[in-house]
Amino acid sequence: MSRSNPRVLATLERAGGFASAQEVYRLMQREGESIGLTTVYRSLQSLLNDKIVDVLRREDGEAIYRLCGGAHHHHLVCKGCGETVEIEGGAIEKWAKTMAQEFGFRDVGHTAEIFGLCPKC
Amino acid sequence: MSRSNPRVLATLERAGGFASAQEVYRLMQREGESIGLTTVYRSLQSLLNDKIVDVLRREDGEAIYRLCGGAHHHHLVCKGCGETVEIEGGAIEKWAKTMAQEFGFRDVGHTAEIFGLCPKC
DNA sequence: AGCACAAATGAAAATGATTTTCATTCCCAT
């Protein structure tokens, strides 16, 4: 595997910590940085490995990467401007554990995201 | 828009109520049913419109369609065999509402899924 | 400086899901 190109991370930050590989690439192009699309993909993959970013999917299936604290957490995302708040999910953790137990599931993980419009939008 | 081809829904049922468009297509082929891939996509899209199926994404981004009751609910999915249980999410509903309120978000929706290994796997 | 070798880069091709186009086939009401 390869190490992440630092300019990719910098660009993701500049983008508001929330963008797809294609978007990061286009943003870098627009700002005159010379980089290949392949490198952007590789860098994001590497950041993902190192748990420096999080990935989730747009409705159309495109992967979006997001700067993220390492610990387990959930998100509140604005559908309008993309602003993201990391939130604590104690209730979810308990719910997931309870449900898994009830149906005899082992080795469980979960996803939970909230979407809406932020105060500004 | 077009109406769903009933054989597509029948096949999705036969597949355990859980499959991607490509999988439904391949399954129908294997069983000697004559149908075009385009029709499979269109039918699933239509079933989705009518809220007869649910869609979510595999890790690689492929859309999987699932027979689903119409009311709002969540899922417990087996990573091994794909078996899915519809579960009630009262705790989630409350959590989402609380969090949205706390950060002033309006017009909120949410997703929540639990993944694990079922007793048989 | 000059060399060797590994890691990083990126252009181009390959892949794979999904959508679009468009000509043909079906089906139904007149």
Add this chain to the structure above:
DNA sequence: ATGGGAATGAAAATCATTTTCATTTGTGCT
């Protein structure tokens, strides 16, 4: 039967992502 709209599907187009592979870059060593 017939005219027109709906349904169908083959083939092409799109689009994100991955793979290939040749080139460039960086680093340590002499």
